[in-house]
Amino acid sequence: MTTFNRWARWVHIYSAAPVLLLMVFFAGTGLFLNHSNWSLGQTQESDLSLPLPTDLMSLDWDHESSTTALAVLHWLDHEHQVRGVDLSFEWESEEKLLLLYLDGPQGSYAVEAYYEEASAEVYRRQLPVLEMLNNLHRGKHVSGLWRWLSDLSALCMVLFCLSGFWLLTINTLKRRHSLSWVGIGSVVMVFTIFLMH
Known part of the structure; x- marks a missing residue:
């Protein structure tokens, strides 16, 4: 049991250490999410008109719209720093119009690329x-790397809490007092969830 307790202390210390900043981040942003009426700043909107390069105009927009969409996206990323995580597109053959929608955690882009006018409008x-x-x-419009980091931090937080609870139970001097607070907090949470239904 002494060995297990030693491991519990080790897990408690080192499960939190690598994700300490993430724990503070999730706690802080959770507070903002819980108060949606708080002002977080102003959303900025802008638009830009761009001529399409000749190499994009040589593509088969009608029959290879997905290839064209990726080529336009690559050009916008390389030349104009238009970046995001989630991409969707539509090709309207009658109007010769390619619509691109690009979303990321920092905002979004809507691109209207007109084949006949050889121009693009970026909103x-x-x-x-x-x-x-x-x-x-x-986890809205985030990359796979961020999801992996979030999962890792969640696992570390669970280990931190469980090992901390175990360390409370083996502390004979403060066990009764500590477990009372754990019980009170648990009852408040369960009762609050019950009242929501």
Whole structure:
């Protein structure tokens, strides 16, 4: 049992250490998400008109719209820093219009690329920093790397809490007092959930 307790202390210390900043991040953004009426800043909107390069005009827009959409996206990323995580597109053959929608935690882009006019209209919606951080908390329009990091931090937080609870139970001097507070907190949470139904 002494060995197990030693391991519990080790897990408690080192499960929190690598994700300490993430724990503070999720707690802070959780507070903002819980108060949606708080002002997080102003959303900025802008638009930009761009001529399409000749190499994009040589593509078969009618029959290879997906290839064209990726080529246009690559050009916008490389030349104009238009970036995001989630991409969707539509090709309207009658109007010769390619619509691109690009979303990320920091905001979104809507792109209208006109084949016959060889031009593109880029509409940008830039979210304030705090709202962007809230999107990271919710896992909205985030990359696979961020999801992996969030899962890792969640696992570490569970280990931190369980090992901390075990360390409370083996502390004979403070066991009764500590477990009373654990019980009170648990009852309040369960009762609050019950009242919501």
